[in-house]
Amino acid sequence: MESRAGDVRSDESLLRMHLEGAADAFPTLLGRYKNELHGFLTKFLGSSTAADDVFQETFLQVHLSAATFDQTRKFKPWLYTIAANKARDFHRKRKRRMMASLEAPIGKNPESATLLDMLASDQEQPDTQSETADQQALVKRVLDGLPDHHREVILLGYFQRMSYQQVADVLAIPLGTVKSRLHAAVALFSKHWRKAS
């Protein structure tokens, strides 16, 4: 169920079959997007646990709104629109709950360690860390450190290989805004990356 191999049904027809009562349609759709969407959400939210939560929220919304889906359109951009909205909501709620940013430096020195650095990591232990793990940690820090609106356009544009128009549709913002945001996001990522590495 993980891939489309052997199942030629399109996403759109699966959603229609789900509405018509086919029991396996929705789980198939879930399985099809499990890794891809979860990966996108993990990068967007910076946490696999948060991604689990938002993934469920997203498909709950897909189920609840399935009847309103325009069958002449593609399912994937619609799914990512819902996912991006749910991820933004999650961010907003999380920020409200947080009194201090985990990325804020401890003490007055802006170069000092952050609260995030002090948290237990779910990565490998230092004695088994390889260069790859260091690189992964660095990429995570730089990407997670980008503002939300920059991170989301990079993820959609670069990771999901969406066109400017598709990103604009997903985020419901003007095409020009998408362009300028992506330009800014790439510039910011490059700047932070060079600084960090």
Next chain:
Amino acid sequence: MNRTEETNIDPVEAEALDFLIAAEFDPNSVQRMPEPLRPYARRILTELQHINSYPVTPPSDALIDATLARIVQEERRQSERMSFSNSPPVSLRRRLGIPNVVAVAAMLIVAAGVAVPVTNQVRHSQSQFMCANGLRTLGSGLSAYAADNKGILPMTAGLASFFTDSTATDSGIIENAQHLDMLAKNGYCDSKCTRCNGTRNLSYRIPMHKSQMYLSSMQRSPVAADANPVQAMVRRGVTPVNFLMSSHNHAQRGQNVLFSDGTVVWMTSPNLTNGPRGLFDNIWVIRDKNGVETINLRANPRNALETLLAN
């Protein structure tokens, strides 16, 4: 604010990025760009490629079950919210007026008519996936048991018990799938793993050949599944016209089948399409040496790969 100020990106670099976006970041597309853009495009690609090493742990299979369970939970909550008193306060009725109340009631009935079938099917899906999870646990239990017992699977009742009548259990004969209960009793899996969703019966393989007793050396083939519907009918005194039916555990929509490699597959037909000699192998019945599917216990199975799962 103009683009250059906001992005702090060189206009040529911005143009290179536009090209890359249009080409879905294909590295080969750089060669198709105007010469002045290429160094910028290469640099952007090199830097963005670092993002590929962002650490991502693939989600567990339980995520799908959890999502389906959440949908069912939400549907229940909504239906509770939708239920309203048959006697609304008089003031509300007066405020809305009878035509409006009738219109709202009609809308609620239509909404319920749409929601109920969808909820039912999600509930079916949830039941199906919970059952599959149970079978996966059973698979781990069987594997652990076999590892402790020279690769041998728990014993089975043998063919003699297959079509005994329903009083057999009362008379002291243990039904085939009940042999799985010893896995739970000995701590190889929890007490619910030998039932579909903790309540419905399962079927367990009766070996047609001694090689089928050894989990380690067995070819990938079914070991357990939802309850055998053919056997259930025969025990009720009804001989099925054909054996192509699905288990009653999931309203005959299909059955979960645990294979010897630990995988669980949802099969909408009991036929294994990869049966030996290109023939289908119905997991509920025996195919005899003449290639005929039968419930005749005296039939000799056509070969050592024949599968029979019995309740």
